[in-house]
Amino acid sequence: MLIIPCPYCGPRDETEFAYGGEAHVVRPDPAEDDAAWSARLFLRHNPKGWTRERWRHQIGCGQWFNLCRDTATNAIGPAYRMGDAQPPFPDRETKP
């Protein structure tokens, strides 16, 4: 069971949240070709380790935010509001 720190409400159970995919996906220029749009729509990074994801507190405040999560250990890192500066990933030594 994950405890996710909503930046608006504080720590809550993962069942209150909806996963929104990879964070910080850059929208291509409208003049870009189909390959660029195809990559934006269908290709995502799939790293093993720390990543940044979008989450929504759907049974709570309803806000979207970004969360650092380790995909190998499911360790939860800092959460931050949309538009805020990206916090660094936690040190590897602090992973559970």
Ligand SMILES: [Zn+2]
């Ligand atoms: Zn919330």
